[in-house]
Structure formats: structure tokens, C-alpha cells
Amino acid sequence: xxxxxxxxxxxxxxxxxxxxxxxxxxxxxxxxxxxxxxxxxxxxxxxxxxxxxxxxxxxxxxxxxxxxxxxxxxxxxxxxxxxxxxxxxxxxxxxxxxxxxxxxxxxxxxxxxxxxxxxxxxxxxxxxxxxxxxxxxxxxxxxxxxxxxxxxxxxxxx
Amino acid sequence: xxxxxxxxxxxxxxxxxxxxxxxxxxxxxxxxxxxxxxxxxxxxxxxxxxxxxxxxxxxxxxxxxxxxxxxxxxxxxxxxxxxxxxxxxxxxxxxxxxxxxxxxxxxxxxxxxxxxxxxxxxxxxxxxxxxxxxxxxxxxxxxxxxxxxxxxxxxxxxxxxxxxxxxxxxxxxxxxxxxxxxxxxxxxxxxxxxxxxxxxxxxxxxxxxxxxxxxxxxxxxxxxxxxxxxxxxxxxxxxxxxxxxxxxxxxxxxxxxxxxxxxxxxxxxxxxxxxxxxxxxxxxxxxxxxxxxxxxxxxxxxxxxxxxxxxxxxxxxxxxxxxxxxxxxxxxxxxxxxxxxxxxxxxxxxxxxxxxxxxxxxxxxxxxxxxxxxxxxxxxxxxxxxxxxxxxxxxxxxxxxxxxxxxxxxxxxxxxxxxxxxxxxxxxxxxxxxxxxxxxxxxxxxxxxxxxxxxxxxxxxxxxxxxxxxxxxxxxxxxxxxxxxxxxxxxxxxxxxxxxxxxxxxxxxxxxxxxxxxxxxxxxxxxxxxxxxxxxxxxxxxxxxxxxxxxxxxxxxxxxxxxxxxxxxxxxxxxxxxxxxxxxxxxxxxxxxxxxxxxxxxxxxxxxxxxxxxxxxxxxxxxxxxxxxxxxxxxxxxxxxxxxxxxxxxxxxxxxxxxxxxxxxxxxxxxxxxxxxxxxxxxxxxxxxxxxxxxxxxxxxxxxxxxxxxxxxxxxxxxxxxxxxxxxxxxxxxxxxxxxxxxxxxxxxxxxxxxxxxxxxxxxxx
Numbered sequence: 001x002x003x004x005x006x007x008x009x010x011x012x013x014x015x016x017x018x019x020x021x022x023x024x025x026x027x028x029x030x031x032x033x034x035x036x037x038x039x040x041x042x043x044x045x046x047x048x049x050x051x052x053x054x055x056x057x058x059x060x061x062x063x064x065x066x067x068x069x070x071x072x073x074x075x076x077x078x079x080x081x082x083x084x085x086x087x088x089x090x091x092x093x094x095x096x097x098x099x100x101x102x103x104x105x106x107x108x109x110x111x112x113x114x115x116x117x118x119x120x121x122x123x124x125x126x127x128x129x130x131x132x133x134x135x136x137x138x139x140x141x142x143x144x145x146x147x148x149x150x151x152x153x154x155x156x157x158x
Numbered sequence: 159x160x161x162x163x164x165x166x167x168x169x170x171x172x173x174x175x176x177x178x179x180x181x182x183x184x185x186x187x188x189x190x191x192x193x194x195x196x197x198x199x200x201x202x203x204x205x206x207x208x209x210x211x212x213x214x215x216x217x218x219x220x221x222x223x224x225x226x227x228x229x230x231x232x233x234x235x236x237x238x239x240x241x242x243x244x245x246x247x248x249x250x251x252x253x254x255x256x257x258x259x260x261x262x263x264x265x266x267x268x269x270x271x272x273x274x275x276x277x278x279x280x281x282x283x284x285x286x287x288x289x290x291x292x293x294x295x296x297x298x299x300x301x302x303x304x305x306x307x308x309x310x311x312x313x314x315x316x317x318x319x320x321x322x323x324x325x326x327x328x329x330x331x332x333x334x335x336x337x338x339x340x341x342x343x344x345x346x347x348x349x350x351x352x353x354x355x356x357x358x359x360x361x362x363x364x365x366x367x368x369x370x371x372x373x374x375x376x377x378x379x380x381x382x383x384x385x386x387x388x389x390x391x392x393x394x395x396x397x398x399x400x401x402x403x404x405x406x407x408x409x410x411x412x413x414x415x416x417x418x419x420x421x422x423x424x425x426x427x428x429x430x431x432x433x434x435x436x437x438x439x440x441x442x443x444x445x446x447x448x449x450x451x452x453x454x455x456x457x458x459x460x461x462x463x464x465x466x467x468x469x470x471x472x473x474x475x476x477x478x479x480x481x482x483x484x485x486x487x488x489x490x491x492x493x494x495x496x497x498x499x500x501x502x503x504x505x506x507x508x509x510x511x512x513x514x515x516x517x518x519x520x521x522x523x524x525x526x527x528x529x530x531x532x533x534x535x536x537x538x539x540x541x542x543x544x545x546x547x548x549x550x551x552x553x554x555x556x557x558x559x560x561x562x563x564x565x566x567x568x569x570x571x572x573x574x575x576x577x578x579x580x581x582x583x584x585x586x587x588x589x590x591x592x593x594x595x596x597x598x599x600x601x602x603x604x605x606x607x608x609x610x611x612x613x614x615x616x617x618x619x620x621x622x623x624x625x626x627x628x629x630x631x632x633x634x635x636x637x638x639x640x641x642x643x644x645x646x647x648x649x650x651x652x653x654x655x656x657x658x659x660x661x662x663x664x665x666x667x668x669x670x671x672x673x674x675x676x677x678x679x680x681x682x683x684x685x686x687x688x689x690x691x692x693x694x695x696x697x698x699x700x701x702x703x704x705x706x707x708x709x710x711x712x713x714x715x716x717x718x719x720x721x722x723x724x725x726x727x728x729x730x731x732x733x734x735x736x737x738x739x740x741x742x743x744x745x746x747x748x749x750x751x752x753x754x755x756x757x758x759x760x761x762x763x764x765x766x767x768x769x770x771x772x773x774x775x776x777x778x779x780x781x782x783x784x785x786x787x788x789x790x791x792x793x794x795x796x797x798x799x800x801x802x803x804x805x806x807x808x809x810x811x812x813x814x815x816x817x818x819x820x821x822x823x824x825x826x827x828x829x830x831x832x833x834x835x836x837x838x839x840x841x842x843x844x845x846x847x848x849x850x851x852x853x854x855x856x857x858x859x860x861x862x863x864x865x866x867x868x869x870x871x872x873x874x875x876x877x878x879x880x881x882x883x884x885x886x887x888x889x890x891x892x893x894x895x896x897x898x899x900x901x902x903x904x905x906x907x908x909x910x911x912x913x914x915x916x917x918x919x920x921x922x923x924x
């Protein structure tokens with residue numbers, strides 16, 4: 001069964017005809033062309049598809065597209081405002097916090113959301129906040145350091 | 159050595175901006191007009207004869223455009239091979255069976271058919287409508303059982319190859335190869351020992367755990383030529399296999415490399431691409447094939463498990479007098495486990511005058527293993543390094559001093575016969591002596607510190623680079639090597655220094671098989687090493703061509719032309735000069751045309767990489783849970799071209815090894831994987847880990863312009879034993895089986911459970 005939905009993605013209104021079995025991730029990727037969120041597992045175990053849905057950090061693969069009707073969605077493509085990289089993105093580049101980069105969109109979303117609710121997180125708080133995101137390349141060390149650096153950068157500009 | 163301004167700095171990854179913004183394009187991100195979605199049909203049996211496959215119900219489903227079985231693949235002569243790397247070939251008839259089984263399935267999840275449909279839901283439904291009639295056969299799952307003469311045969315016509323004599327056994331067997339390497343007199347060696355320890359160690363099948371499931375897409379162009387997009391570790395390697403498998407000339411097959419979301423050895427073979435191409439040929443539409451995470455875990459090819467016996471003797475003063483080992487590696491359903499690499503890696507850190515090293519490549523009804531970072535090395539080092547720790551304890555010698563006393567040096571001969579060129583093992587061990595991770599007392603109950611060594615031979619094979627000078631005096635680098643780990647960045651750094659250009663003025667492209675110079679696949683820690691030679695040569699070629707043109711312009715001989723900072727001048731008259739911008743601009747205006755430098759290497763000496771890890775752990779006596787308090791990685795990297803990237807490689811490899819050591823294992827029931835999700839197959843998450851400290855030793859490799867060594871593989875090798883040895887000091891109990899999860903430690907510390915159930919090790923400390 002198909003259903004027409006409307007949703008805002010990164011501030012832009014969209015409509016899409018979606019299959020009732022289709023996930024928000026499928027819609028974002030294949031109907032709306034937002035290939036930033038990745039599918040690493042399809043069942044909420046890896047976090048590569050992390051987006052912000054009406055202010056909540058979610059795995060887009062665990063949300064049916066029809067559930068997102070009328071929602072505001074932010075994907076990794078919406079993080080850099082007017083082409084300027086967000087301090088979290090900048091810190092990931094400067095601290096070597098990515099290798100293959102497949103998990104990176106999810107980490108950026110989780111890290112940005114963490115710093116918005118807790119601008120000065122401790123190392124254990126950072127590790128907890130990203131524990132739903134799997135990375136197989138970095139061993140997390142440089143990701144944690146990048147988030148620490150982004151926290152400092154944000155507090156200096158605040 | 160020359161002074162460099164870009165080499166040795168932590169230049170940010172040149173491809174980072176597109177990755178942090180979600181713009182990098184991986185295999186699954188392709189969305190071609192008119193594209194169909196493929197879905198694979200997989201066997202629900204670990205061992206069964208295929209009696210019949212019925213495709214009519216699937217074909218009748220609206221939206222289904224094609225259903226194929228192995229009969230739709232072009233015929234292939236039995237035993238057909240294709241070159242893999244260098245002189246190493248792979249058996250393409252086995253690859254074909256993994257792509258699609260013809261008459262028998264040999265592991266649970268083996269592909270038997272494939273469908274292409276207009277959307278993924280229809281494809282999935284159609285896959286369920288393919289009717290396969292199986293005759294189930296007895297399953298052999300365990301490597302030791304598979305070696306028994308009465309074991310069910312995975313291949314009825316497979317005979318054991320005796321490597322030394324190249325003779326095959328009379329009776330069919332699940333042992334595909336048996337190899338023995340000997341040196342000296344082990345009997346005399348053991349007789350001279352004051353202490354001898356013998357133990358058997360077991361490791362489980364594990365997965366590489368790359369975050370990106372395999373993805374590819376194929377399109378048949380109007381002229382019949384095939385375009386294939388794939389996120390594989392080597393697009394030329396994929397093309398070579400497809401040429402054999404599909405009978406296409408290389409000129410009729412363009413393979414385009416996509417960004418790859420991790421490979422770690424698991425994306426080297428063309429296991430999915432043939433299906434996408436045949437479906438595209440059948441339907442005359444583009445076809446995309448993306449596998450699910452469950453399929454990734456079940457059947458894409460995990461890392462090999464092993465059962466390893468090691469026996470070693472030493473004198474009271476800590477000198478090893480003899481060592482024997484038997485390594486039995488599980489290849490899964492087709493030959494080709496990394497057992498020879500296991501023998502090499504496990505023994506390479508030591509001087510061994512008297513040695514017998516024996517290996518078995520064993521088949522079981524499990525998915526055919528694929529390479530996994532330092533393939534074969536992790537199980538071998540777990541066994542050998544845990545045994546060395548036990549032997550050192552037996553003679554009351556400090557584990558670091560014991561390694562120092564027996565450490566391999568330049569000129570020694572590796573266990574498999576190759577002489578060692580320059581290595582930095584001794585220097586690296588010296589650094590540990592005074593490092594706080596080793597000298598700081600570890601206080602508190604249930605805590606312990608462990609040390610283990612690791613080794614990787616470092617890959618060579620073919621790499622090529624082209625460097626072009628653009629008319630505006632910027633440079634473009636063109637390579638055929640997939641960037642797994644940051645190699646675009648390190649190659650750019652090399653060219654920047656060679657040409658004395660700002661890295662901002664250099665771009666690098668990984669080209670497709672029609673346009674880039676040939677390169678073998680990315681793996682084995684070989685790309686930065688071999689590319690250093692190729693990029694250096696290509697840059698020198700560019701400089702030579704530029705100097706020729708400058709000489710002509712300055713009216714001097716080439717030998718008289720000097721170059722620095724984008725300026726050429728005559729040695730004897732510095733005012734007689736021409737700048738790079740002018741030569742670059744003129745190169746396309748008249749004269750000899752554009753400047754294109756070429757560099758290539760097909761074979762370099764190994765750049766041996768040694769590592770040592772020091773782990774501090776605390777073990778919860780009530781639950782058996784291990785908390786890593788501190789983890790330090792020492793590694794001889796030769797020369798760190800980009801220290802941040804080198805550290806990242808070491809940290810990532812160490813954490814994969816930690817996962818293998820503490821958590822990760824395939825759990826089978828009659829050949830069926832029971833934990834085929836990333837929740838149940840538990841890779842380490844950020845909460846499980848401390849920061850991973852790295853200490854780099856830089857002893858230049860014998861070959862190559864910068865002395866670098868490949869760094870990616872070796873860090874996965876030591877963690878198993880480093881942690882096992884730490885757990886022993888925390889609990890008084892030695893663990894003989896990975897993973898050392900809470901349950902296994904809980905029972906082992908109580909003298910119970912399956913602590914190395916394969917060997918009669920007993921339990922408790924020695």
C-alpha cells in the first residue's frame with residue numbers, strides 16, 4: 001500500500017509517495033536523494049543512519065516513512081549551515097576522527113546532539129552518547145578527542 | 159635522509175570534507191535511471207545436494223524481470239584460476255560456487271539463485287518464491303572433527319596436497335593442504351631445555367565487521383560493454399576475476415571504484431559482481447545488488463578460526479632452545495585458509511634454531527573464510543605469545559626480558575625461510591623498558607598487566623601512479639588503488655614534497671579500470687609502501703621532463719639545471735631562470751606537449767612490521783567481566799608519513815583485536831550461524847574502551863624512498879595474548895580460548911567450562 005506524506009528535511013518541505021513497508025531511511029535516500037545517512041545494519045544496531053527527527057536522535061532505519069509524516073528531519077547534509085562546516089565536522093577532520101567515513105554521518109549527528117544538550121561532556125559521557133554508533137576503523141579514540149575539541153571550540157564561540 | 163616539509167606532518171585527509179558532510183558516494187548510494195534491485199536466494203542448509211530449482215513462481219510475480227541460477231553463469235573449466243596478486247592465483251571454480259552453487263551447497267547461506275525486480279520489496283518476495291529442493295547431508299562444523307578420517311566430506315573429490323612433495327593423498331579428505339617447515343634438531347633442543355611448556359589454543363570464527371555491506375551495480379552500455387560500479391578493495395582485481403568468470407575481454411568491462419565503507423580484507427573477491435552483471439545482461443536494465451547485514455555476517459566470508467598447539471622449551475636464563483607448533487586453520491567450505499601466514503606471523507618475532515612448524519588447511523561446512531587484517535596472524539600470535547608468557551613465567555624470567563633475549567634481528571631467517579632485512583624489533587622493545595605503561599606499578603586487586611608481540615610481513619605487488627602537471631602549475635595524481643585507509647592523502651604528501659608544491663595545489667583521483675594505471679588490490683599493508691616507490695618515481699619523471707624543457711629554454715645541459723620552490727635555474731648563473739608556471743603553461747602551447755610522469759613497482763622487499771602491546775586490565779571476580787584500564791601500542795612504522803593516520807590505523811587495528819579477544823565469535827548450530835546481527839555479534843563500542851595510546855618507533859625499512867613500513871595489519875595481531883596474559887596476572891588463571899568473555903572467564907577461574915576444550919590443558923595457572 002502506498003501513502004503520500006509531507007515532511008521537512010533540513011528545513012526544506014518535501015512530499016513523497018511511500019510504501020507502507022518503507023523506512024524513513026529508504027525515503028530519505030531513494031525518494032529524496034539524501035544519501036548521507038547510511039544503512040549498515042537495517043535494524044538499529046549500528047547507528048550509521050542516525051538523524052534528528054522532531055528534535056530526537058533516532059535511527060532512520062527503525063522509523064517507518066509513514067510515521068514521519070509532517071515531521072522535521074535533520075540529516076548530516078543539513079549540519080553545515082550555509083556551507084560552513086559545523087565545529088563537530090571541523091573537529092572530525094582536524095583530529096583524524098574518520099577513516100572509511102561510512103559511520104561518520106551517524107557520529108556527526110550523535111555528537112552534535114550531545115553537545116547541544118550537554119556543552120561540556122566528560123569522556124564517559126561522550127562514550128555513552130556515541131555507544132549506539134559503531135565504528136570499525138578508528139577504535140573511537142580520535143572520535144572522542146574530536147568531540148572534546150568541538151566542545152571546547154563551541155564554548156569559545158558561545 | 160632528505161628534509162621534508164609535508165611528509166611527516168598530519169595533513170588532514172584530503173577526502174574528509176565529503177565524508178563529514180555525507181557527500182561521499184559509496185556503492186549503495188548509486189541510483190541509476192531504470193535500475194532494478196537484485197536479491198539473492200540462499201541455502202537454509204549447511205550441507206545439501208541441490209536436487210531441483212523451480213523459478214516459475216518467482217518469475218510470475220509482477221515486477222520480476224529475471225531469475226537466475228548457476229546454470230545462467232557461463233561455463234567454467236574445473237580448476238580454472240585467475241591471478242590474484244603477483245604470482246598468486248585463485249581457484250575460480252570455487253569462486254563460481256560461492257557466487258552461485260551449482261549442484262551442492264556447502265555452507266548455510268550459500269547463494270543458489272538471484273532475482274531482479276523493479277523494487278526491493280518485490281525482489282525480496284520473489285526470492286522467497288524460488289523453490290529449491292534440497293537433499294540434506296551430514297554437516298561437519300568443527301575443525302578437529304573435520305580432520306577425522308570418518309568425517310563427512312565437504313568435497314567428495316578433494317585430496318590432501320602434501321606441500322613439500324606436491325603429492326596428493328589417496329583417500330579424499332577435508333584437509334586440503336598439509337605443510338611442514340623444519341630447522342635444526344628439536345629433540346636436542348628440548349633435551350637442552352630447563353623447562354618445556356605445551357598448550358593448545360582455540361579461536362573462533364569472527365567477522366571483519368566493515369560497516370558497509372557489499373554493494374555493486376552493473377549496466378550494459380548500448381555497445382554491449384559492461385560498466386560495473388563496486389565498493390571492492392581492488393577494481394582491477396575484480397576485473398581480472400570477472401574476465402575469467404564471465405569470459406569477457408578486459409576491454410569490454412569497465413570497473414568503477416566506489417568509496418568503500420571498510421574492507422579489512424573481506425572485499426577482495428568478486429563474489430557479487432558476476433550476479434549483478436548477468437542480471438543486467440538478462441534484463442537489459444541496470445541492476446543494483448546490496449546485501450543485508452544478516453547476509454554479510456552469514457555468508458560473505460569471515461576471518462578464519464584455528465586450533466593451535468605450541469610447545470616450547472627454554473634454559474633457566476631465558477633462551478628458547480626448541481619450538482614445535484601445529485596450526486589447524488578452518489578455511490570454511492573451500493580451500494584457502496591463511497594457515498601459512500599464521501605460521502609465519504606467530505614465529506617471526508623469535509630466533510628459533512630448532513623448530514618444527516606444521517600447518518593444516520581444513521574444510522568445514524562453514525562460509526569460506528576471507529582475509530581479515532593480518533590474515534592468519536591473530537590466532538597464531540594469541541597461541542604463541544600466550545605460550546611464551548607461560549614459558550617465561552615457568553623459568554621466572556620477566557616477559558619483556560624474555561622477548562628481548564630471543565628477539566629476531568636483521569640477518570636472522572624467518573621460520574618459512576626468508577632472511578630478515580632491516581627491522582626495528584630490538585629498538586621497539588627497548589622503548590617499552592622505560593615507558594610508564596610498563597614501569598608504573600599496577601596496584602589494586604584483580605588487576606594485571608600483559609605484554610604480547612605481533613608481526614606482519616607487509617605486502618608488495620603492483621602499484622602505479624601518474625603525476626600530471628596542469629597548465630596552471632598545479633598537479634594531478636592518478637592512481638588505480640582503492641583508498642581504504644587514507645592513501646590518497648599520504649600519496650599526495652609524497653608528491654607534494656617531491657615536486658615542492660603546496661598540498662593545496664595537488665589533487666588525486668582513483669580512476670576506473672579504463673583510465674587508471676593498473677594496480678593490485680588494496681590490502682596487506684601494501685599501498686602506502688609500494689605507492690611511495692611509484693609516486694616517487696612518477697614525481698622524478700615529472701622533474702626530469704621539466705628539467706629537459708628548462709635546459710632547452712636556459713640553453714644549458716640538463717645536468718646544469720637546478721630546481722627549488724617552483725623555479726628552475728642554471729647552476730652557474732642563477733639569474734638565468736624560468737619558473738614552473740611558465741614551463742607548465744608552455745607545455746600545452748607548443749613543443750612536446752603535456753607533462754605526464756609515470757611510476758610503477760611490481761615487487762619490493764618486504765618491509766617487516768613488528769608491534770608490541772601492553773594491556774592493563776581489571777577482572778570482576780563475580781562476573782568475569784574484563785575492564786581495560788590502559789592500553790599501549792608500540793610499533794615500528796619505519797617512517798610515519800602522516801602520524802595522525804598512522805595512529806588511527808594502530809588504534810583501529812588494536813580495537814578490532816580487542817573485540818576478537820574479548821567479545822566476538824560466531825556461534826553455530828549444525829552449521830547455522832545463530833548470532834547474525836550486530837547486536838548479537840558484538841563489536842566493541844566506545845563505552846568498552848579506554849583511549850588507545852600509541853608509541854611509534856621509526857627504524858627505516860630496507861627499501862623505498864622514505865623508509866616507511868605498512869602499518870595497517872600488525873596492530874590486530876597482539877591483543878589476544880596481551881589481554882590473556884594480563885588476565886592471568888589479574889586472576890591467576892590462563893585462558894586458552896577466545897573470546898575471553900565474562901562467561902568463559904567466570905568458569906575458567908572456577909576450574910570449569912570450556913577453557914580450550916580442544917586441548918588437554920587443564921585449568922588454573924601453571
